[in-house]
Amino acid sequence: MNYKGEEKRRSKRIKKNIPLKIKEGNFDSVSETQNLSSSGLYCRLDKYIAPLTKVNMILLIPSLKLTTCEKEQCKKIECEGTVVRAELVNDPVEGDYYNLAIFFSKMNKADRQRVEKFVKSHSNQSANIQIE
Numbered sequence: 001m002n003y004k005g006e007e008k009r010r011s012k013r014i015k016k017n018i019p020l021k022i023k024e025g026n027f028d029s030v031s032e033t034q035n036l037s038s039s040g041l042y043c044r045l046d047k048y049i050a051p052l053t054k055v056n057m058i059l060l061i062p063s064l065k066l067t068t069c070e071k072e073q074c075k076k077i078e079c080e081g082t083v084v085r086a087e088l089v090n091d092p093v094e095g096d097y098y099n100l101a102i103f104f105s106k107m108n109k110a111d112r113q114r115v116e117k118f119v120k121s122h123s124n125q126s127a128n129i130q131i132e
Contacts, residue, residue: 080106
C-alpha cells in the first residue's frame with residue numbers, strides 16, 4: 001500500500017537502517033529499523049510479538065553527520081517500547097517474517113533528543129517515505 005495522503009503523525013519519520021536489538025522475555029533478536037521517528041520505529045523480525053507487548057531495545061544511532069555506525073561514532077540508546085502493530089508477511093523467497101511498529105514508551109530525555117536530532121538531520125533525505 002502506498003500512502004499518498006496527508007501525513008497525520010506528529011513525528012517525522014526517516015527511512016534509515018539503524019542497528020537494533022529487541023528483547024522480550026527469553027527471546028532476543030538483532031535486526032535493523034526500516035524507518036525511525038522520535039516516537040518509535042518500524043522493523044522486521046522473524047518472530048511474532050503481539051501488539052501491546054512491552055520490549056526492551058538497544059539502538060545504535062550514528063553521529064549526526066553519518067548514515068551508518070562506526071564504533072567510535074555511535075551512540076548506544078537503551079529504551080523500552082510497546083509493540084503497536086505486527087503484520088505477517090508471506091514471502092516465498094525469504095520466508096515468513098513480521099513487520100513490527102514499536103512505540104518508544106520509555107527513553108531518557110537526552111537519548112530522545114539525540115534521536116530527534118538524528119531524524120531531523122536526515123529528514124530532507126527521506127522526505128517521501130512510502131508506507132507499505
